Amino acid sequence: MAKDSVVKGDRPGVPLRGWIVPVFVVSLLAALMGTMYLGYTSDPDKNLHDFPVALVNSDDGDVLDGRTVNIGDQISDALTSKIPADKIDLRLIGWNEARRQLQDGQIYGAIVIPSDFSKRLSILAAASVVPGDVERPVISVHTNPRAGTYASQIVQRVTDRAMKQVNATVGTQLTEQVKAKLQPAPGAAPTELSGAARLQLAKPIDVVVSPYRPLPEGTGQGLSAFFYTLILLFSGFSCALIIHAMVDNVLGYVPAEYGPWYRHLQPVAISRWRTLIVKWAMAVIAAPIISGIFLGIATLMDMPIDHPLALFLYGTLAISAVSVTGLSILAAFGTAGLLVNMIVFVILGLPSSSGTIPIEATPRYIAYLAHFEPMHQIYLAVRSILFFDAHLQSGLGTGIWMTVFGLALGLVLGAVATHAYDLRGLHRLGVSHKTTPGALVE
Structure with missing residues (x-):
């Protein structure tokens, strides 16, 4: 009879801790899940750290008014100072190395300043007072969607903020330079920049964002x-x-x-x-x-x-x-x-x-x-x-x-x-x- 009672489950009452411990364990598990899952999705931009992005400056510079200038170097210095180092790992490397790191998924994007950047910028300044068609100098931003689609979005947001400041700074400098050249001779009528020229000089850089090796379908x-x-x-x-x-x-x-x-x-x-x-x-x-x-x-x-x-x-x-x-x-x-x-x-x-x-x-x-x-x-x-x-x-x-x-x-x-x-x-x-x-x- 004793054996049958064991099979049917008749036994002394379960201690109180037998009922409390499961609830306690489940509660701890829920707290851990909340911390992990909600913590990593709450604010990715705020949590940024060591986010790898390449900066490639291939600008050869140009000669203006008898002196050599390299606007690419100035922009590189500005980006290095404006992009927070505690959030972005900005790597100053050449294009071949940047391409290798993009192909291996070691960086999420690359900012590329071309070799003729300063030359095109000087042509733009001259075109603001001389009639003719001209193209704005281009800075390319290559995202790496194969390393993560959301990472590509972060690259775009970071570069958009940084390049807006750079564009405004370069635009102000360029406008002042052009105005200085337009100072009239004594007794001559003053020369003013046209509205179109002011707009063109205010945002002189064309930032082009494109994916490096886009993902295939499927x-x-x-x-x-x-x-x-x-x-x-x-x-x-x-x-x-x-x-x-x-x-x-x-x-x-x-x-x-x-x-x-x-x-x-x-x-x-x-x-x-x-x-x-x-x-x-x-x-x-x-x-x-x-x-x-x-x-x-x-x-x-x-x-x-x-x-x-x-x-x-x-x-x-x-x-x-x-x-x-x-x-x-x-x-x-x-x-x-x-x-x-x-x-x-x-x-x-x-x-x-x-x-x-x-x-x-x-x-x-x-x-x-x-x-x-x-x-x-x-x-x-x-x-x-x-x-x-x-x-x-x-x-x-x-x-x-x-x-x-x-x-x-x-x-x-x-x-x-x-x-x-x-x-x-x-x-x-x-x-x-x-x-x-x-x-x-x-």
Whole structure:
């Protein structure tokens, strides 16, 4: 009779902390989610730090009134002083280096002053008093949409503000220079600038914004890399949870519930270490299958993939690393491992991934997480394969290295934890089982 009472659940009352702790844990989890998710989306412009933009000054200068002037140097100095250094990492480099960094996704944009800038500006000044057609000198702003669409918008906003001030400053100087040349000789009638000339000199620089290597169609304006990363990580995360629960049910350590019924098999005498090896093997077998499914679906959806083999192989590695590490965390922490996995792979992972908002536009505590959070490493590798020709320098090298490191860390954690439990005699067979093998109990 005593045995039956145990099966039906008759036992002394649950302590008060048994009801309070779940609410407390859920509340802490909600606070963490709010801090991470709302913190990184609240004000990206305010959170800007170390945002990499190149400044290329190719201006050769010009000779005006017998002296050499270089307006490009003046503009470079003005931009360096006006653009806040604590927010923007303004890199003064040549065009070849800027192009390389754009191609590898190391900068989000480039401001380019052409070689004939000063010459064209002097021609513009002369044309304001001499009839004839003339074009305003151009400063080009190249955005890098492959590094992030939102990052390109930030580049435009930053350069718009800076170039408006530069345009106004140069326009004032140019107007004063032209007025000085128009000073009449003694006794002569004064010469005034026309209204059209004043307008032309007030804003002498034409700022042209254009994307460097625009994204192809079928990429969701660059979001395809983020969502491909998302399904790789979520599939690895889900793979760990599903394999953990279903294998434990088959081995008789966890009941399987079907509505009001549950099935609890006779437990198998197997060590924690051997159990974990079985789960790892299943995850590694499933990883290439899942990666192949994702690649096939992406192909059917006409998603442009120039390096399908690289995407398949890295997808397999990423899914294996996440699922193996997730299984190790579950083996080490038990039920609490569910919470640990959710925090590590999801709650901390999404804000620090840089898939939607660049990491340089998030609070610094989130940017710090990107150094080791799995989702950011996976995103760098996937983005490199999809948008940057799978160059190792564009994030693929970092993504592979960090994913392998995470996989190794998961293997070590699982091996050490399960061996430690087994050696100390903390066997799972110590649990009392009251049902018969394969029985369905209501």
